[in-house]
Amino acid sequence: MSVLIKSAWIALLLMLCNPAFAEPEQLYLFRHSEKQTGSNPFLTEQGQARAEHLVSLVKTHPHITLYSSNYNRTLSTAAPLARYFNIKVITYNAADLTTLKNQLLAQTGVVVVIGHSNTTPQLASLLSNQTIENMDEGQYGHYYSLSRLEHGSYKANLRIMDF
Structure with a gap:
């Protein structure tokens, strides 16, 4: 095989492996489950049950x-998924959704994000370029399923947990 052909194959392989070409097939954006009171609360019993239910989704x-x-409430919501899939939770800064968006778009496969009533709709909007309504503080059963349409484009669908 000539050097030119080998170089072309190597360049092609590098392009295919480049994270710039990576995109998740599916994203799930969940708001944390029901929480106790306080500045950094854990989940209530109902919240723990809802967090366990996420696995079925x-x-x-x-x-x-x-x-x-x-935060305790989001990490506790993520814990059943981490156990089920035997994976570590990647933490992100909830105040910097643009950086999170870029991190998410560098992933492949299925990505799940546990956020908050204010950040979950904002992130869905950033990823889909759709106008997404704010989430009410009492809405724990609503989540977004984003499916890839084409390179860099996602369709956000609001879903309600059957729980």
């Missing part, structure tokens, strides 16, 4: 990448 996928903001 994504367990059909063989592998996920899991993100959570670094």
Whole structure:
């Protein structure tokens, strides 16, 4: 094989492996489950049950990448998914959704993000370029499923948990 052909194959392989070409097939954006009171609360019993229910929504996928903001309520919501898939939770800064968007778009496969009532709709809007209504503070069962349409384009669908 000539040097030119080998070089072309190597360049092609590098392009295919380049994270700039990576995009998740599916994203799930969940708001944390019901929380106790306080400045950095854990989940209530109902919230723990809802967090366990999240597994049933994504367990059909063989592998996920899991993100959570670094708060007790979001980490506790992510914990059942982390256990089920035997993975670590990647924490993100909830105040910097643009950086999170870029991190998410560098992933492949299925990505799950656990956020908050204010950040979850904002992130869905950033990823889909759609206008997404704000989430009410009492809405724990609503989440977004984003499916890839074409390179860099996602369609956000509001879903309600059957729980």
